[in-house]
Amino acid sequence: MGGEFILPRTASLEDPLRLAVLISGGGSGLLSLLEHQSATNCKHRTVLVLSDRESASGLQHGIDSGVKSAPVPLMDFSDPVVQRTTHEEEIHRLLIESEVELVVLSGYMRILTPWFVGHWKGRLVNIHPSLLPDFPGAHAHRDVLSAGVTVTGCTVHLVDEGVDTGPILAQQSIPVKSNDDAESLQDRVKQVEHSLYPQIIDMLSSGEISL
């Protein structure tokens, strides 16, 4: 189902790739990307931060970096399909308005419709806190612990029409410790996420990734 993946253009230091970061919460991943962009010679820059939740504290990281940052809450519609499509149409409109070239999901907790994915396929990347295809979905750490596995990690992948199913670009593993709970596991997985995601976005922006 769906069309081909069209990867972003190969960017340069003079003409960096224009990124939007979509978040739902604290935005520690967003912060690590913003820090990476300001600390290194980068071929990408964040031009837009959007959150589906008005309360997302991570929006402040975008504001502090001088990036246009806004909540895009779901509007009240009795029909959930209309509510969802209206929300995505607004996000899509804002991405186009800011001439975004790569959409970075960083703790964005909504599943995107095939309509949205179709517009951005290949230029829509996600980080998931498990070693996919194991433990997809919204409760990866809980599911890792209840399965009793000894290794977990994170996965950077292109988004397709499924849930956490698109082509895998990179993974990094960490051990699960016997005294881990969901919170300690999340903290340690986030540490590796914060170095892996910017690295893979560097590679995408430099044209170093092919499918």
Ligand code: GAR
């Ligand atoms: C990250 O661990 C990310 O992998 C996860 O949410 C966290 C966001 O943290 N994403 C998902 O679970 C997506 N299904 P942050 O808001 O501190 O960056």
